[in-house]
Amino acid sequence: MTLDEALKAIPKGLYQNKKTGNVYEVLDIGEHSEDASLFVIYRRYPNISKRIWCRPVEMWDEKFDRLRIVKASELTEDDAVIITNKAKCNICGDIIESRHRHDFKTCSCVNVSVDGGLDYLRRCYKKDQNSYTELSEYGVKEYRDRP
Numbered sequence: 487m488t489l490d491e492a493l494k495a496i497p498k499g500l501y502q503n504k505k506t507g508n509v510y511e512v513l514d515i516g517e518h519s520e521d522a523s524l525f526v527i528y529r530r531y532p533n534i535s536k537r538i539w540c541r542p543v544e545m546w547d548e549k550f551d552r553l554r555i556v557k558a559s560e561l562t563e564d565d566a567v568i569i570t571n572k573a574k575c576n577i578c579g580d581i582i583e584s585r586h587r588h589d590f591k592t593c594s595c596v597n598v599s600v601d602g603g604l605d606y607l608r609r610c611y612k613k614d615q616n617s618y619t620e621l622s623e624y625g626v627k628e629y630r631d632r633p
Contacts, residue, residue, distance in 0.1 A: 489517060492524045492543045500531055500625060501550040502567060507604065509553065509569050509625070516540060532570055532583075553625035568604045569623040576617050 487495070492515045501510050511531040515524055525540040541549075553567065572583035580593035586603040593599070598618040601608040611617055 487524060487543060489515060489524060496526055496543065496546055500553040500569065501528070502553050502625070504549060504551055507567070509567070509604070510550065513538070515543065567625045568602075568607065569625045570621070571600055571602055571604060571607055572621045573598055573600050573609065574619040574621055576619060577613075581621065 496512060496515065498512050498514065501512060502508070503510065509531045510528045511533070513527045513529060516527045517524055524543040526543055526546050527538065527540050529536075529538045553569070570583065571585075572581060574581045575593035575595060575598045577597045578593050578595035580595075582591040582593050582598070582600050584591055584600045584603050587605045588601070589603050590599060590601040597612050599610040601610075607622060609618070609620075
């Protein structure tokens with residue numbers, strides 16, 4: 487496979503690990519300096535650990551499905567995944583994010599809380615639903631054989 491073919495086959499963007507459900511961001515395709523073999527350069531999304539990995543291009547499809555970010559109004563229950571679970575308090579301005587299943591976070595003025603990580607979205611609020619802004623991102627799996 488040539489570098490141009492690899493860039494077309496594995497474009498930059500978000501992908502989900504088929505086994506763990508974790509979301510990763512493809513940064514680029516790299517070429518080995520000695521033997522010219524191709525590698526996918528990627529990191530966890532959101533980039534919490536600051537680590538960057540590489541994986542041979544030939545092995546990419548066996549482990550990852552492509553994701554497309556969509557608005558909540560476009561979501562159907564089929565293939566929907568949570569990419570980030572966060573909200574902004576409209577009173578104190580804090581942006582809070584839940585990163586794992588039981589990671590319950592509350593803003594500094596105790597107006598809004600988020601929970602559920604990438605497993606589910608849960609919101610608790612004191613005033614009303616207009617007292618916070620939803621910032622969560624969703625994705626839909628894209629399979630290569632879909633039109």
